[in-house]
Amino acid sequence: MAATMVSSAGALLAMLNESHPQLKQHALYNLNKFVDQFWPEISTSVPLIESLYEDEEFDRHQRQLAALVVSKVFCYLGDLNDSLSYALGAGSLFDVSEDSDYVHSLLAKAIDEYASLKAKATESNAEAANVDPRLEAIVERMLDKCIMDGKHQQAMGIAIECRRLDKLEEAITRSDNVHGTLSYCINVSHAFVSRREYRCEVLHLLVNVYQKLPYPDYLSICQCLMFLDEPEGVASILEKLLRSENKDDVLLAFQIAFDLVENEHQAFLLNVRDRLSVPKSQSSEMVQPKSSDPDPAQNNSSTASEDVQMTEGTSASIAIVQETDPNDAIYAERLTKIKGILSGETSIQLTLQFLYSHNKSDLLILKTIKQSVEMRNSVCHSATIYANAIMHAGTTVDTFLRDNLDWLSRATNWAKFSATAGLGVIHRGHLQQGRSLMRPYLPQGGSGGGGSPYSEGGALYALGLIHANHGKGIKQFLRDSLRSTNVEVIQHGACLGLGLAALGTADEDIYDDIKSALYTDSAVAGEAAGISMGLLMVGSASEKASEMLTYAHETQHEKIIRGLALGIALTVYGREEEADTLIEQMTRDQDPILRYGGMYALALAYRGTANNKAIRQLLHFAVSDVSDDVRRTAVLALGFVLYSEPEQTPRIVSLLSESYNPHVRYGAALAVGISCAGTGLSEAISLLEPLTSDVVDFVRQGALIAMAMVMVQMNEAGDSRVGTFRRQLEKIILDKHEDTMSKMGAILASGILDAGGRNVTIRLLSKTKHDKVTAVVGLAVFSQFWYWYPLIYFISLSFSPTAFIGLNYDLKVPKFEFLSNAKPSLFEYPKPTTVPTTTSAVKLPTAVLSTSAKAKARAKKEAEQKANAEKAAGAESSSAATNTGKEKSSSEKDADSVQVDSQPEKKAGPEPSFEILTNPARVVPAQEKFIKFMEDSRYAPVKFVPSGFVLLRDLQPTEPEVLSLTDAPSSTVSPAGGSATGQQGSASAMAVDEEPQPPQPFEYTS
Amino acid sequence: MDPKLAEVSQLFERFKAACAREDVDTCCNVLSKLKVLLTGFSSLPPLFEDTPNAIHELTLARDIYEHAVLLSVKIGDQDAFERDFFQLKPYYTDASSSRLPPSSQEYMILGLNLLRLLVQNRIAEFHTELELLSSTALENPCIKHAVELEQSFMEGAYNRVLSAKQTVPCKTYDYFMDLLAKTVRDEIAGCSEKAYGYLSVSDARQMLLFSSDNELLQYIKELLLPVLYESL
Secondary structure: OOOOOOOHHHHHHHHOOOOOOOHHHHHHHOOOHHHHHHHHHHHOOHHHHHHHHOOOOHHHHHHHHHHHHHHHHHHHOHHHHHHHHHHHHHHHHOOOOOOOOOHHHHHHHHHHHHHHHHHHHHHHOHHHHHHHHHHHHHHHHHHHHHHOOOOOHHHHHHHHOOHHHHHHHHHHHHHHOOOHHHHHOOOHHHHHHHHHHHHHHHHHHHHHHHHHHHOHHHHHHHHHHHHHHHHHHHHHHHHHHOOOOOHHHHHHHHHHHHHHOOOOOOHHHHHHHOOOOOOOOOHHHHHHOOOOOOHHHHHHHOOOOOOOOHHHHHHHHHHHHHHOOHHHHHHHHHHHHHHHHHHOOHHHHHHHHHHOOOOOOHHHHHHHHHHHHOOOOOHHHHHHHHHHHOOOOOOOOOOHHHHHHHEEEOOOOHHHHHHHHHHHHHHHOOOOHHHHHHHHHOOOOOOOOOHHHHHHHHHHHHHHHHHOOOOOOOHHHHHHHHHOOOOOOHHHHHHHHHHHOOOOOOOOHHHHHHHHHHHOOOOHOOOHHHHHHHHHHOOOOOOHHHHHHHHHHHHHHHHHHHHHHHHHHHHHHOOOOHHHHHHHHHHHHOOOOHHHHHHHHHHOOOOOOHHHHHHHHHHHHHHHOOHHHHHHHHHHHHHOOOOOOOOOOHHHHHOOOOOOHHHHHHHHHHHHHHHHHOOOOHHHHHHHHHHOOOOOOHHHHHHHHHHHHHHHOOOOOHHHHHHHHHHHHHHHOOOOOHHHHHHHHHHHHHHHHHHHHOOEEEOOOOOOOOOOHHHHHHHHHHHHOOOOHHHHHHHHHHHEEEEEEEEOOOOOOOOOOEOOOOHHHHHOOOOOOOOHHHHOOOEEEEEEOHHHHHHHHHHHHHHHHHHHHHHHOOOOOOOOHHHHHHHHHHHHHHHOOOOOOOOOOOOOOOOOOOOEEOOOOEOHHHHHHHEEEEOOOOOEEOOOOOOOOEEEOOOOOOOOOEEEOOOHHOOOOOOHHHHHHOOOOHHOOOOOOOOOOOOOOOOOOO | OHHHHOOOOOOOOHHHHHHHOOOOOHHHHHHHHHHHHHHOOOOOOOOOOOOHHHHHHHHHHHHHHHHHHHHHHHHHOOHHHHHHHHHHHHHHHHHOOOEEEEEOOOHHHHHHHHHHHHHEEEHHHHHHHHHHHHHHHHHHHHHHHHHHHHHHHHHOHHHHHHHHHHHHHOHHHHHHHHHHHHHHHHHHHHHHHHHOOOOHHHHHHHHOOOOOOOHHHHHHHHHHHHHHHHHO
């Protein structure tokens, strides 16, 4: 039977006017039931019901009921504030578990209100006295309900938002899947807790909870501890695992160490390492070479002028220890390994081997660039050298330089400086032999050595690049070089090198050395000194910043001010709110250069936080500052603030990218480049595309570079625009009428696109979503190349290899296969460029004037001569390369037809939908989600991660292992050019087992 | 029979008896008790639950409220009338559709309500109520009476309004008809204040439909109409 419904609340409202209290109660009771339907009618009588609520004579329950009715009506009227205050009056009648629009919206309101009150209370440091206890009660009821219902994620979210750590803990401990909840909580606290201080509190709590668990997730704990900067905790966990009987625990410890290293927090890693206790039985003489050396001077004295030889020293000590106590011996052995990992040496060595063995760089691209660039144009000439360095970053392959020594020798003065420094990028991470590699160029003993100061300075800078963030063994040498010279070019190189090597160590002695270089008040040395001080003090927020600021006000040199401004910005890296005073001071300065530094300070202090306040401030400066430099930097800085959420950036800067001001457009391009680096994000490419053909040359430059950063490691199968972009680059490079600026951009872009032998990407976040200090700092300094080209090399700091490297207990790379569940073509290397043969043949005949025909014939002859010369020089290079010369004349006529991938691919059948990769393998970021480990494999990963260093558990430990990655680079390195000197014999003889041999040095023929 | 229902019926009988005796105080007391008792029935609006005794309870409740309305007319309490009428209304509008046979008093009471609105000069609400009525209801003499009155009232044919007192369909209407005369008088007085600079006593008496000068003077004193007072 159809239920009869009332059509009006009139009767009930009339009943409210009755004198008998019981009738009123009845009316209220029924009104409450029907309020959802009749609230418009009731709203006219709200004053009446309000008076009932305020009527002291009424009994409590009834007054609460009245309040509830009023609250509901207000809620429907959209007045949530009044609604909430009456709902509070309703006390327990307000049922948080009710599933209605009213309750949902009011709960949201109540939680918002409570959270904002709590936040305000903590910010002003006042106690939460002014929080309505009734409000608190509601929120608590809500939290309890969530916990009861098993909605732990909700409860955690609310608890974090409301700063109720007690409830947070309860929610976590009472959930069924504590591990899952905890990791969720860590993610949440990184993504949504904007105040650093509070985030630390949350993480502290999480660590506590973790430690109470029966099976703690040590990987996560250590990540938290790293964020909290508590090396003691990490050290004790590692030690516990190392002392364990179970081999798996040891593997886990290694894995933790690798994960920590990935975040590149040098000072922290050193601290952890120092805190690992040494086995009791070990004699003091063992300890010395082994434990990390706080004093680099001592270390240097023991290893003299040789390179760091960590491994040898330690293996010797193990031999002795084994005689004393087997347990301690095992521990000592493990300790050695973990210290090797923590110092970064193991991972650097493996990376180096990987990059060398998998190098797929395309020399033909460089050759094309080289040939099309005018000899006298030094900007493009050095750009080509930069591009080469970037392309081969970390691969130790310097074939191109060796093959073109004549051409290289055209670099003079600063170009020579950067050409030498480029070697540092190529040999990045070649820790063992860095010194011997660079020896020919380094300042020799007394300052009277024959070398040019430019190559000497460059060599010092190169040493810094090689040892970036791992400069234990090289610091002292760089300091000595800095002290013993008064040539500003050498000082410049030494300062940069020292800054890189001692990145973030906050070493006082080094600081003083650099400071004395700064106080010479020479513009060139001072600029580098300023940056270097910042590098040294990264993220320390020390009071050195004010000292630097004072000097920036005193000096007359703009270069020094700029260097210092960036340096100051670096010191507040990641400090978020703590940096606000300094940022305020800088952004209000009279001097535009310091304001410009202020933008960097904002960018770095709030790196990757997507903090709204910082974004708002930057946008404000981007449109309102009077100086173009400041505006450009403000936009660019957005890229740093937003890199944790790359999808946001194109949206935020899209308006700015259409600004009338070319500086703002340039900034927008780089902002997208920085924050979307390596993502290949479609929106980012769409935004950058129009900018690559901007009317202003430097905007084109920025856009090309940014585009390359976004597209790193993508191939045409991923996005067809990659192919278009490659062709565009080639066209710009070959076009004689193109502006130098954009040409330089295109050359650099081709370098970045194929960076590190096509095996690296630009990554600012580690796999655990922590920021990678070195990478961010590297990009920040790189973005300074606007003023100072040699700083381009800093981009190499942000490269991280896209490799899966599985390691066994001995930290060796066993042969091991796993699956990539996607078409191989999606992620394969871009095909090597070839010179078109057929396409130009079918070209329509064009009318040729006799004069131009003559000119052409002349050109052809010249080209052929050149080609012949090249053929002689580069006979060993691939046949495709030699083709270049022959086809040159035709490709010159029709530059447009030069194409990438012109060879049609012949495929026998349909492409397989999966691919079997062999350890170590290239796994690009987009590929990671397709990686699977095989069930029946001999090895199982300790922790499932699709890339990076992964420790493997050997399931058949008795069988002999097959190792890969043992090919020594020396076997394939082509013999050096004519000017090679034979002085390297001794150096190669002492090469340590699998380490790539140092290439032969060469000299400029000036 | 349900004891609760029996109790209500019993009490209702007492109420009716008291009504017959014109014992107003008893009536009011009993009525208040009755209303409280009625809240105990879930079959009544606004819940309309389908209980076994639903029809019986609904009928009884409707009777009670109808009597309450009539009582309020009797004691001349317009607020009480409004309250009781609104509580009665769901029985007519919502309950009649399903189970409850229509009440014989329905149109009479609706007409009374229309009259009340007219008396209180709430013309907008009057028309709202009118719109809600069906065409058959409009044919009913009680309703028709009120509608005609309103028309005369609007036209300004006040004599027709006053003469309509003789044609009331039911004697309970008298109370409101008297009040209506006063409303009409107020309206006339309000208009004449604007319309005339002065007015002789006899004209005024005729115009305001008073039978004697004394009554007129009394009325003027109550209102203290400035125009009329000057002319005296």
